[in-house]
Amino acid sequence: MQFKYHKITFKSYLDFLQLIQNYVGTHEENRIFALKQEHLLNKPKEILLLWLNTHAFRVPKIVNSEKFLTHIGVATNFLGLFALIIGFITGMGLLSYNGQEPINIIYYLFFAMMLPVGSMILSLFSSLSKGRVLGFLTLLSPLYWIEKIFTFFSFKHQFDLLKDSISANLQKWIFINRLQLLSLLFSIGLFIALVFIVVSQDIAFSWSTTLDVSSQSFHDFLVTLALPWRDIFPSTIPSLELVEMSQHYRLGEKLNSSMVEHADKLGSWWKYLAMATLFYAIILRSLFYIFTTKRLQQVLEQEFLNIHGVNKLLREFKTPFVSTKAPKVEKHLEIKDEKKTHVKEFKKSVESKEKVVDDYYNIIGWNFLYDEMLLVNDSKQIRGAFVHVVGGSHTFEEDEAVAQEAEGRVLLYVKSWEPPTMDFVDFLEELIENKKVEEIEVFLLGTLEDGYRYSEKEFAIWNRKIEGLESRKVWVIDAKE
Amino acid sequence: MQKSKSIERNYPKFAVVGHPNKGKSSIVSSLALDDSIQIGDTPGTTQVKRGFPLKVDGKIIYELFDTPGFQRARRVLSWLNKQEPVSADKRTDVVRAFIFEHKDDERFRDEIELLEPIMDGAGIIYVVDASKPYGSEYEVEMEILRWCGQPSMAILNLIGDDDYREQWKSALGHYFRMVRTFNPITTTFSDHISLLDSISQLKEEWTQPIKVAITVLEDLQEQKVEQTINTITLNMKKSLSFVHTQSIKGQKATTKEEESSKEKYQEKIIKYEQRQRKTIESIWNHKSIEKIEDHLVLDGVGLFSNESASIFGLSEKELILTGASAGAMGGLGIDLLFGGSSFFLGSIIGGAVGGIGAKFGFNNLYEVKLLGKKLGKRELTVGPMQNLNFPYILLGRALYHSSMVAKRSHALRGSLKLDDEKFYTEQLIDSDMRKELEKIHVILRKGDEVKDELWEEYKKVIRKSFKKLLES
Numbered sequence: 001m002q003f004k005y006h007k008i009t010f011k012s013y014l015d016f017l018q019l020i021q022n023y024v025g026t027h028e029e030n031r032i033f034a035l036k037q038e039h040l041l042n043k044p045k046e047i048l049l050l051w052l053n054t055h056a057f058r059v060p061k062i063v064n065s066e067k068f069l070t071h072i073g074v075a076t077n078f079l080g081l082f083a084l085i086i087g088f089i090t091g092m093g094l095l096s097y098n099g100q101e102p103i104n105i106i107y108y109l110f111f112a113m114m115l116p117v118g119s120m121i122l123s124l125f126s127s128l129s130k131g132r133v134l135g136f137l138t139l140l141s142p143l144y145w146i147e148k149i150f151t152f153f154s155f156k157h158q159f160d161l162l163k164d165s166i167s168a169n170l171q172k173w174i175f176i177n178r179l180q181l182l183s184l185l186f187s188i189g190l191f192i193a194l195v196f197i198v199v200s201q202d203i204a205f206s207w208s209t210t211l212d213v214s215s216q217s218f219h220d221f222l223v224t225l226a227l228p229w230r231d232i233f234p235s236t237i238p239s240l241e242l243v244e245m246s247q248h249y250r251l252g253e254k255l256n257s258s259m260v261e262h263a264d265k266l267g268s269w270w271k272y273l274a275m276a277t278l279f280y281a282i283i284l285r286s287l288f289y290i291f292t293t294k295r296l297q298q299v300l301e302q303e304f305l306n307i308h309g310v311n312k313l314l315r316e317f318k319t320p321f322v323s324t325k326a327p328k329v330e331k332h333l334e335i336k337d338e339k340k341t342h343v344k345e346f347k348k349s350v351e352s353k354e355k356v357v358d359d360y361y362n363i364i365g366w367n368f369l370y371d372e373m374l375l376v377n378d379s380k381q382i383r384g385a386f387v388h389v390v391g392g393s394h395t396f397e398e399d400e401a402v403a404q405e406a407e408g409r410v411l412l413y414v415k416s417w418e419p420p421t422m423d424f425v426d427f428l429e430e431l432i433e434n435k436k437v438e439e440i441e442v443f444l445l446g447t448l449e450d451g452y453r454y455s456e457k458e459f460a461i462w463n464r465k466i467e468g469l470e471s472r473k474v475w476v477i478d479a480k481e
Numbered sequence: 482m483q484k485s486k487s488i489e490r491n492y493p494k495f496a497v498v499g500h501p502n503k504g505k506s507s508i509v510s511s512l513a514l515d516d517s518i519q520i521g522d523t524p525g526t527t528q529v530k531r532g533f534p535l536k537v538d539g540k541i542i543y544e545l546f547d548t549p550g551f552q553r554a555r556r557v558l559s560w561l562n563k564q565e566p567v568s569a570d571k572r573t574d575v576v577r578a579f580i581f582e583h584k585d586d587e588r589f590r591d592e593i594e595l596l597e598p599i600m601d602g603a604g605i606i607y608v609v610d611a612s613k614p615y616g617s618e619y620e621v622e623m624e625i626l627r628w629c630g631q632p633s634m635a636i637l638n639l640i641g642d643d644d645y646r647e648q649w650k651s652a653l654g655h656y657f658r659m660v661r662t663f664n665p666i667t668t669t670f671s672d673h674i675s676l677l678d679s680i681s682q683l684k685e686e687w688t689q690p691i692k693v694a695i696t697v698l699e700d701l702q703e704q705k706v707e708q709t710i711n712t713i714t715l716n717m718k719k720s721l722s723f724v725h726t727q728s729i730k731g732q733k734a735t736t737k738e739e740e741s742s743k744e745k746y747q748e749k750i751i752k753y754e755q756r757q758r759k760t761i762e763s764i765w766n767h768k769s770i771e772k773i774e775d776h777l778v779l780d781g782v783g784l785f786s787n788e789s790a791s792i793f794g795l796s797e798k799e800l801i802l803t804g805a806s807a808g809a810m811g812g813l814g815i816d817l818l819f820g821g822s823s824f825f826l827g828s829i830i831g832g833a834v835g836g837i838g839a840k841f842g843f844n845n846l847y848e849v850k851l852l853g854k855k856l857g858k859r860e861l862t863v864g865p866m867q868n869l870n871f872p873y874i875l876l877g878r879a880l881y882h883s884s885m886v887a888k889r890s891h892a893l894r895g896s897l898k899l900d901d902e903k904f905y906t907e908q909l910i911d912s913d914m915r916k917e918l919e920k921i922h923v924i925l926r927k928g929d930e931v932k933d934e935l936w937e938e939y940k941k942v943i944r945k946s947f948k949k950l951l952e953s
Contacts, residue, residue, distance in 0.1 A: 031538060168930075311711075322701045323536040324513040324766075326547075367618045392618040396559060417613045417641075419502045422552035422588070447614055449643065461502075 005049050005056070008301045010174075014065040016052050017165055020309040023058045027316045034317035044305060044314055051313070076178060083182040087189020094190075095197040102206035105246070105269060112190055112277040113225070119183055120288050123176050127295070170303045173296045180289040187281030194277060198270045205269035206246045215244040222272065229275050236271040360384035361408035366424055367391040367415055376413060376445060379452065384411060390427060399427055407436035416444035416454030420465040432471050440474045442466060493543040493687040494603035495680060496530075498595050500622065501550030503610045504638040504665060507892035509533060509547040511665035512673065514766050516891040530594045535694055542694045543687075546603060548595035554621045557592050561628055573630045576600060596629065604683050605633035607657065612641030615648045623656040632683035634659040636676075659683070665892035670702055670951075706951070708764045709887065710944050713879045714936065716757040720750050721872055721925040724864040734861045746863040754875070758882055765886045771896040865928050872922045873910065876943070884950035910946060917942045 005012040025033075033051060034040075040047040094108050197203060207218060219240045223230065226237050238246075242265055304310070363384030365373040370389050377383060386406075390399045410431060414424070431440055444462055446454040463476045497505045510516065513533035534544040551557075557579065564575050577600055583589040599605055605626050609619065626633060635657040637646050646662065653660045661679050663672065674695055681691030725746040729738050762770050866872075882899055889897060910918065921939050924931050931939075 035538060319704060320537045320697070320700075321539075322697055324533060325515055326513070326531045326533045367616055369617075391555075392616065393620060396555065415616065417610075418500070418616070418618075421501060421550075421554075422591075423555055426553070426556075447643070 030316040031321040083185040084189040087186035091190040091193020097203040102204040105207045113280040116281040173299045177292040204266040219243040360411045362406040365413040403430035416458040496546040496598040496603040499608035507665040511892040546598040549591035552591045607635045611637035637662045
């Protein structure tokens with residue numbers, strides 16, 4: 001059954017990313033799609049998801065998002081369990097009590113409070129930073145190095161393929177979000193260890209420092225730290241007296257007598273430590289985790305719209321499709337190769353320039369005026385027994401009469417720039433059919449302004465047409481000067 | 482249902498008719514923005530009528546018909562004249578009768594093809610070549626068109642170098658209400674619009690739809706400009722920030738490894754440019770275009786040569802000035818921060834640093850770096866491009882190509898010449914524009930991300946330059 005995408009998730013992001021890299025559709029297809037969903041035109045996310053659903057069957061399976069996400073899920077679970085165990089082991093280590101040296105509260109507070117707060121601040125900086133600064137901050141995270149192990153897994157190839165396509169911003173937020181989850185699990189492990197030790201052993205806590213810190217100052221510091229819960233659970237706050245009696249000096253070979261006397265009280269620190277872990281490492285981290293999860297979803301939605309090609313797709317949805325093309329495909333004309341078989345060189349049978357031989361029986365002008373013909377003959381020093389004009393505004397009957405009366409060698413003037421029409425071919429065929437006509441010489445004339453010169457192109461057009469008639473009577477005169 | 486079909490068919494239609502080989506297909510090609518229409522020297526290239534509808538979301542606004550030329554016009558007119566004399570209002574029926582009677586007559590195939598759309602209500606656009614003298618044989622064709630009784634206009638197409646327009650105008654004036662000059666080869670977008678405007682005046686009912694068509698085409702033109710700018714910007718972004726990474730075997734890259742990395746880097750940049758060109762040609766509907774161009778070859782003339790740098794890019798002096806002004810602007814920011822108490826020392830130092838940087842950067846191409854270990858492997862990276870002139874070369878080439886494609890008429894079938902260096906003798910990107918562009922080039926050279934607002938500014942500069950080119 002086809003998977004349906006209802007909201008923007010990491011799966012829909014990955015599938016959309018792959019789909020749009022392989023298929024974008026034409027403007028026409030996309031516009032038709034959008035016109036059917038007009039109510040969604042101003043809801044880009046919704047219309048894109050619908051488009052993804054419509055084209056889901058086209059999503060290439062280069063990277064199987066489902067499988068990929070399962071791999072990532074398993075890897076995250078594995079890392080989560082690992083973080084939980086590490087947290088528990090760290091807790092057990094910090095709270096290990098051999099009956100001689102009390103447990104150092106500062107050590108524990110470092111892991112249960114300082115470290116979580118510090119890493120949250122680092123995450124916050126990471127979330128606000130970009131480029132090189134982000135790269136540096138990321139390098140500080142153990143998760144970054146743990147993730148390098150991914151590259152040895154079976155889905156390394158898929159991972160590599162995708163990581164280049166997924167936006168840097170999204171990768172950053174995925175990283176930050178997962179970092180919060182793993183840190184939370186670490187803290188839970190720590191808390192479980194605390195509860196476990198407190199329940200199963202009788203332990204004593206103390207605090208110790210080389211610095212000149214009085215019990216009063218340390219007490220004040222602890223009270224300040226307990227600000228979030230001190231009014232709700234005042235009994236968890238150690239008294240000044242307890243703080244004083246818990247101070248441990250390095251010079252005492254054994255525990256001092258006061259500590260031994262109040263051994264029952266020294267264990268009551270656990271309540272404060274449990275609350276500090278609960279608030280700073282678990283509640284605060286959970287809130288931060290919820291925040292990053294929400295932000296990740298926002299970024300995912302933003303980046304979904306930033307995928308390369310989405311802008312074009314949305315523009316095509318909204319822009320009317322304008323087409324100016326013909327629906328019918330044009331059949332391409334086959335053009336025969338040019339052959340010179342019907343070309344005759346123009347040689348005037350003249351002895352001298354002064355004497356022009358009256359060589360043609362008929363001179364016919366196609367689409368010329370009579371006066372124009374006289375001018376041409378004079379210019380070309382050609383004479384004929386009869387000079388006729390045909391075509392143009394003449395009737396068919398007139399043209400037919402000229403064709404029938406013609407005989408011997410016929411010179412046929414044509415306008416070189418006007419291509420031979422079927423009207424001309426009809427007249428030429430009549431001339432060819434006239435048995436008295438021995439030879440028809442088609443003479444191309446350019447414009448008067450050009451000195452009647454014609455172009456090679458014009459000559460080729462006429463030659464091709466005449467050749468198509470396949471008559472041995474007709475020649476195209478090549479009279480280029 | 483029947484009604485909607487008839488409404489759908491009630492759009493203006495125009496048949497482009499005339500003597501063979503007078504540029505009918507060229508005119509249709511340029512008006513329909515379609516370079517796939519066959520245009521040939523051989524008369525009779527167009528053998529059947531072909532409709533080119535302007536459709537918006539499938540709705541036809543108007544339709545142009547390309548038709549074969551008249552072949553046996555005298556015979557048609559002779560047939561029409563031989564019929565019983567009718568009053569002018571019945572003449573169209575006689576033409577219809579001709580079509581009906583000769584539907585299967587091979588001799589009149591071309592005439593039937595060209596008369597059919599006219600009898601179906603299409604306006605007549607009669608095309609003549611005004612670079613050749615007028616001849617009385619055209620009167621037969623014009624007379625037939627007069628028998629059709631449809632609104633008509635004549636277009637003077639100047640195929641050759643000579644000009645016989647006055648001669649033609651005097652003759653055509655007797656047959657057509659309107660005579661316009663339109664050269665499909667040299668036509669610009671405004672010529673196109675102006676011709677459509679003239680066509681809209683042929684018939685009252687056609688004015689509104691053609692006005693709509695004009696608006697649609699103007700919007701389409703704007704869209705194409707925007708898409709071109711987006712494509713150019715995207716390519717600039719990709720090319721300028723591109724980094725090629727390659728694993729190397731030893732502790733230090735060998736010369737061979739270095740050369741192969743550089744080559745791959747260059748190949749990618751060239752590929753980006755080729756893809757950009759294809760996209761732009763497709764935007765402007767020039768899909769069958771052939772080009773004579775300076776390819777981006779690795780050696781000799783090309784993107785990476787000093788020769789093309791001097792043609793499309795900036796001179797060393799210009800680059801120093803650009804670098805200096807960009808540096809000074811950065812320094813000015815510091816001055817403003819100190820409320821001017823720095824006596825504009827920031828601007829002076831920034832300018833000097835920028836200028837000197839540009840001076841030494843002029844001959845630099847890309848940076849080749851050896852990256853640190855990645856799980857025991859060493860990587861060699863090439864890029865991003867450090868050459869200060871490179872962005873201007875790339876942008877210059879893109880603007881030049883795009884403007885040539887955008888201005889090219891769809892009636893042209895020859896190759897597009899992109900090797901006209903003279904075109905760039907005048908710099909298209911003035912100093913103010915350069916300052917704007919350099920802001921982004923600096924960031925990209927560093928390999929940093931550019932903010933969206935800056936890209937918008939960048940696009941604005943490219944748009945300004947591109948529009949200037951379109952108008953030139």
